[in-house]
Amino acid sequence: MADPEVTFPVELISEREVAARIETLAEALAPRVDDDTVAVCLLIGGLWFAADLMRALARRGRHPLFDALWLSSYADARKTSGRIEVRAPLQWPVAGRQVLLLDDVLDTGLSLEAAVRMLRDAGASEVLTAVFARKPWPTERAVNPDFVAWEAPARYLVGYGMDDAGRMRGLPGVGAMD
Template sequence: MADPETRADPTVLLPEAEVRRVVDELAARIAPVVDDQTVAVVLLTGGLWFAADLTRALARAGAHVRFDALWLASYGDETTSRGRIDVHAPLQRSVQGRKVLILDDVFDTGLSLAEAVRIMREAGASEVLTCVFARKPWPLPRAPEPDFVGWEAPNRFLVGYGLDHAGAWRGLADICALD
C-alpha cells in the first residue's frame, strides 16, 4: 500500500451528498425504535464522523439519544485486522437497564462490533442495537450482523468520512477507495 502522503487522489465511491442521504434514511429507520433514555455509543475513532451526523439527524427526527463512546482498535495503522480487539477507553456513563445503539463506520470482520455488543451486555444494557454506515462483503459468517446498515460497500480499501489509512484521509467528506 502506498504511503498516504504520496498516493494520488483516492477514487470517490460515495459522494458527500449520497453520504448525507444514507444518514438521513438511517435516522428515519432508527428514530421510531429509540427514546430519550437510549445511549448511542460510537466506536472510536472511525465512527465519530458518522455518529455525529446520525445523532444530529435523529434529533431532527425528534429522537434525542444520549451519547457516549467506546474506543476499540483492531487495525492499528495496518490495512488488515490484527484479529484481536484492544479496548483503549471504556464508557463514561452507565448503560445499566438502558437501550444501547452502537454506531460504527464500517462492518468488515465483525470483531469490533461483536466485542462492543459483549461489553454492552455485560454492562447491563436492556437491549443492544447496532448500526453501521457501511457493510463490506466478507467470505465467512459474522455475528452479530448489524441491525441497521446504511450502505453495502464494495470489497475495497475505504477512506474518508472517518475511514482512514494510518490516520490519514479521515476528513474527506466523500467515501473513497484507496486501492
C-alpha cells in the same frame, strides 16, 4: 506542501449521497430509540457517522444520550491484528438501558462483536447496532448490524471516518484506495 507518497482515492459515494443515506437511516431508527437510549460511538472511525446521525435523529425529535467506546484492532495497518484493545471505556452506565451502537464500517466484525459483548456484559437491556458501511465478507460474521446505511464493495475504504493509517478520515465522501 502535499506528501508525494499520498495517493487520493477514487470516489465511490459522494458527500451528498452520504448525507441522504444518513437521513434515510435516521428515519428508520427514530421509531426504535428514545431519549433514554445511550448511543455509543465506536472510536475513532465512527465519530463522523455518529455526529451526523445524532443530528439527523434530533431533527426527528430523538435525543439519545451520547457516549463513546474506543476499541482498536487495526492500529496503523490495513489488516486487523485479530485482537481487540480497549483504549477508552464508556462514561455512561448502560445497565437496564437500550444501547444504539454506532460504527463506521463492518469489515471483519471483530470490533462490533466485542463491543456488543461488552455492552451486554455491562447490563444493557437491548443493543441495536448501526453501521454506515457494510462490506461483504466470505464467511458468516458473529454479529450483523440491525441497520446499515450503505452496502459497500469489498474494497479498502477511506473517508467519512475510515482511514488509511490515520489519513483521509476527513474526506466528506467515501473512496477506495485499491
